[in-house]
Every structure is written in C-alpha cells, then in structure tokens.
Amino acid sequence: SCCCVAGENKSDEVTIKKTPFGIQDEDGGATTMLTENALQPEEPADEPIGFKEVLTEGDSRSVMKKIEEEPEVSEPPEPTKVVVESPFEFVVNVRKDGAKLGFAVETLFADYCVARRVEPSSPLKNVKPYDRLVKVNGASAKASQLAKMVTESDQLELMFQRPAMKEIVLEKAGKKAGFRIEKTTPGAATMGLVIKGLEGGAASEMPSGTFKSMDRICAINGQEGTAGELLEMLAQDRVVLTLCSYSDVPE
Structure with missing residues (x-):
C-alpha cells in the first residue's frame, strides 16, 4: 500500500524529536530497503587452467602438465558487523501543503505499518525502510488505517519506531x-x-x-x-x- 508518490516538496516545517524507548530485552531490525529486483549473487568466474613444468621419469627433458586442482568449497561471506541497538521511537512533524510525501508503506499485517520506500525528494528524510509507523497525530490504529490517515491529513505528526x-x-x-x-x-x-x-x-x-x-x-x-x-x-x-x-x- 503506497501512501503517495514522490512530488515537489512544498513542506516548510520538518522537525525531528527522538524519545527514549524503555522496553527491555527487545532488539533486532534492519534499515536496508528490500526490492523485488534485488541483485543476485554473482557466479564465480572460471579460473584459468594452470600448468607446471615437471621432469619425466628417467629423462632430463621437461614437459608441461596441466595442474588438476580440487574445486574450492565456497563459504558464506563474512557479514559486515552491525551495531546492535534497542528499538526507539522518534517523531516527525511535517506540513504537506498539498504536496506528496514520497513515502510508501507495507500494510500486510494489521499491527505493522512498515516503511517500504522513501523517495529522495520526500520531507521524511530521517525515515528509513523497515521503520514502523505507530501513530498519526497522536492516534494509534491498524496499519491500513494509519496509511489512510497520512493521505487525508495536511498537518502531520508521525511517530515511528526504528527497529534494532x-x-x-x-x-x-x-x-x-x-x-x-x-x-x-x-x-x-x-x-x-x-x-x-x-x-x-x-x-x-x-x-x-x-x-x-x-x-x-x-x-x-x-x-x-x-x-x-x-x-x-x-x-x-x-x-x-x-x-x-x-x-x-x-x-
């Protein structure tokens, strides 16, 4: 479900307020954007066939023989280390003035209105994919209703939860x-x-x-x-x- 598409940014007020989140022993989360056209792992290129110079038995002449190598067993790449953070909430205030937010959400699960995409021109520059929209103008609601509230209101106070x-x-x-x-x-x-x-x-x-x-x-x-x-x-x-x-x- 997409709240709107990117458009000219006419908002003149964007403020960020970060508030501590006090839930204990809860962590996890990612801020990278998933796309349907995600890159596939590249196939390893064939290594050139090697040769070595060896002496034949009982002869001083040298010949070239192919080096037969065992195929290497690939291991999963070591991931980039990620700092583990506790989830926290932050608030974005924005006035649309009729402009589009350039902000798309996933609403497949009733309690999880999750940011899918934020356009470069969007005033919601501090919002990242996987951020969870939890309140609009102080009101909680199901995911589809939150998305609707964003499209219907011009002055918005949006509370997000940044996952760990x-x-x-x-x-x-x-x-x-x-x-x-x-x-x-x-x-x-x-x-x-x-x-x-x-x-x-x-x-x-x-x-x-x-x-x-x-x-x-x-x-x-x-x-x-x-x-x-x-x-x-x-x-x-x-x-x-x-x-x-x-x-x-x-x-």
Whole structure:
C-alpha cells in the first residue's frame, strides 16, 4: 500500500524529536530497503587452467602438465558487523501543503505499518525502510488505517519506531531451519521473511529469545531478496541472518 508518490516538496516545517524507548530485552531490525529486483549473487568466474613444468621419469627433458586442482568449497561471506541497538521511537512533524510525501508503506499485517520506500525528494528524510509507523497525530490504529490517515491529513505528526538489527549465525548441521513463516499473497511486496513461530530444527536450539513472533529475516549472508529468494538461501547449511525486530507499541 503506497501512501503517495514522490512530488515537489512544498513542506516548510520538518522537525525531528527522538524519545527514549524503555522496553527491555527487545532488539533486532534492519534499515536496508528490500526490492523485488534485488541483485543476485554473482557466479564465480572460471579460473584459468594452470600448468607446471615437471621432469619425466628417467629423462632430463621437461614437459608441461596441466595442474588438476580440487574445486574450492565456497563459504558464506563474512557479514559486515552491525551495531546492535534497542528499538526507539522518534517523531516527525511535517506540513504537506498539498504536496506528496514520497513515502510508501507495507500494510500486510494489521499491527505493522512498515516503511517500504522513501523517495529522495520526500520531507521524511530521517525515515528509513523497515521503520514502523505507530501513530498519526497522536492516534494509534491498524496499519491500513494509519496509511489512510497520512493521505487525508495536511498537518502531520508521525511517530515511528526504528527497529534494532542483529546478525545471527545459524548452524543447521543437516537439520531444518525450523521457522514457521507468515504466508502472504503471491507477488506481494513483503519486507523480508516474517517469522510466525518456531517448529523444532536449528532455530529452536538457539538461546531462548533469539527469535520471536513477527521478527523479520531481511537478508541472508548479506544478500537481500524477495521472499522466495530468501527461502532458497535459507536452505544452506550455515547462514548468517540479518534479523529485524520490533518492540511492543506503548499506549
């Protein structure tokens, strides 16, 4: 669901107010944007065939023989280290003056109105993909209603929740990953894989609280992708998950 498309920025007031968020033991989240046309991992280029000079048995003549090399087993790339932060809330005040916000959200899940895209011309420059819109002009509502309120009001006070982000190494050792993933409409632009719960497997053997309902797997081994592409990458035996996690919204 898209609140609007990018347009000329006529707003003359944009203020940011960051407020501490006091929920304990909640972290996770990512601020990178998922696109349907995410880049695929490049296939490694074929290495040139090598040769070495050897002496033949009983002869001083040297000949060139092909070097037969064992193929290298590729390992998942080491991810860029991410600073783990607790989720926090911040407020953006903006007056549209009839202009478009250039701001799109995902409203597939009732309690999660999640930013999908912020255009460069948008006055919401401090908002990033995966930020969660939690209140509009002080009012809480379901995701679709929040999106509607943004389009209908000219003077806006928008409260967002910035999720935390953590990277988790999952060693499956031949077991299944063990995630129950929320099903979405085929072709829907879901932001990552949304975890519904655990059902045994490697994930359930991780320390308690590592994964919780509505956490999102937004990248695997540093690669983003569609839900289908992420599921394919999850089949690898060792994966580094970039996990996006939100906290409960205060009243």
